[in-house]
Amino acid sequence: MKGEVKLGILGGGQLGRMLMQAGLDFNLYTLVLDPDENAPCKDICHEFFVxxxxxxxxxxxxxxxxDILTIEIEHVNADALQKLExxxxxxxxxxxxxxxxQDKGLQKEFFQKHNIPTSEFRLLKDATELEANTDFLPAFQKLRRExxxxxxxxxxxxxxxxGKGFQEPSVLEKLVDYEKEISVIVARNPKGEVTAFPVVELSFHPEHNLVDSLFAPANVPYKLQRxxxxIASRVIEAFGMVGILAVEMFLTKDGQILVNEVAPRPHNSGHHTIKANFTSQYEQHLRAILNLPLGATDIQSAAVMLNLLGEPGYDGEAAYEGLQEALAVPGVYIHLYGKKYTRPARKMGHITVLGQTIEEAQQRAESVKNVIKVKA
Known part of the structure; x- marks a missing residue:
């Protein structure tokens, strides 16, 4: 690796911010592009472009x-990426x-083509096709893009x-009778070296349908973890991609593992690795794209990660309550994302809670999860 590498990041949100924090150790010169003039990366990168x-x-x-271009959000112009390549x-x-x-329909077809286990699905063009597929319900309907x-x-x-369905092109995914939602983050470098982080267990917010908390290690039998x-390693190999890939999966009640979705970037299900693992997902992504040896992914400590969301009813410049009380609990670490403005359910930060066992980490997490409030 030459002395100073110019790393461009498309997207200036919290994932880019944490990626740059890891990048300081690699002497990277960082450039960031984001439409928000107040993006979290604005004041910590070398060059910021609106x-x-x-x-x-x-x-x-x-x-x-x-020299190298990467992403912290997948909704970018792929044609421009191809020309740059x-x-x-x-x-x-x-x-x-x-x-x-970018296209959840293409994702599902990719899994099918490469014999990656996934839930049954149908591709729909519009609301008329949805009406013609009521025999497939119950199911989740997902917009193909965005x-x-x-x-x-x-x-x-x-x-x-x-009446709640989408008019636009979508994927209709058969409802899976699952026991748990799990995630595995894998990395691959240009040499073809692949490593995986241990399996984590996800808990979703009942109203906002996003990750509310995660538990590492997952309470899943060893054979199923392997x-x-x-499966996650097969997915990244099938793509032949370089960098970090988050693979979200269902563990069904009859012991099957089905791939739900993937994200080709650092991911919410890997935030805990900053404190809990030998190598964080952010450092691992940088090692991969810089073609360096991939780091050890072992867990150093059991961990719970709690997302810190904007409180309901508050919209404006962010103010934080409860930091003193939360940080007084052993093993609690706060990660704020530098977002100037809050709104209900906006991701404003996360809390990592460590323990010698997952039970200890969960007890500590329970004691602080409602202590910190993000208001305006």
Whole structure:
């Protein structure tokens, strides 16, 4: 690796911020593109550009100044990524992978083509096709493009729910009778080296349909953990991608593991690794895209991660309550994302709670989970 590498990041949110924090140890020169002039990365990168990462010309002109270009959000202009690749910029993940993952229909077809276990699905063009597929309900309907953090997803239990359905192209996924939702984060470098982080167990917010908390290690039999890691490794190998890939899965009540969705970037289900593992997901992503040996992923401490969301009824400049009380609990670490403004359910930070056992970490997490409030 040469002395100072120019790393471009498309997206200036909390994932980019934590990636840059890890990047300080690698002497990286960081450039960030984001449409928000107050993005969390603004004041800690070397160069910050306000602009749309969805616009071809904006992404292309930004990427020409980078040695390596990566993403912290997948909703970027893949055509610009492809042109930059053709002109010699190292783009990780590559344009083909980004295109596939941007479209949940293409994702499902990719899993099917590569014999990756996943739930049954049907691809719909519009609301008329939804009406013609009521025999497939109950199911989740997901917009093929632009959905994230519970947006663009609706549960349809029967024909009475059709009014809640989407008009746009979508995926209808058969409802899975699952016992747990789990996640495995895998990494691959250009040499083809692959490593996986231990399986984590996810708990979702009942209202906002996004990760509320996670538990590491997952309370899953060892044989099933190995199977989940093997599936996640197969997915990243099938894509042939370089960098970090988060693979979210269902563990069904009859012991099957089905891939739900993937994200080709650092992910909410890996935040705890900053404190709990030998190598964080952010450092691992950098090691991968810099073509360095991948780090050890072993757990150093059991951990619970709690998302810190904006309180209901508050919209404005963020103010934090309860930090003193929470930080007085042993093993509690606060990660604030530098977002100037809060709104209900906006991700404003996360809390990592460590313990010698997962039970100890869970007890500590229970004592602090309602202590910190993000208000305006």
């Amino acid at each position: 602009g749309s990462f969805r616009d071809f010309d904006t992404v292309y002109e930004f990427g020409k100044n980078c 053709e002109e010699g910029v190292k783009v990780y993940p590559d344009a083909t992978t980004v295109r596939t993952i 959905g994230y953090d519970g947006k663009g997803v609706v549960k349809l239990t029967g024909s009475n729910d059709l 199977h989940a890691i093997e």
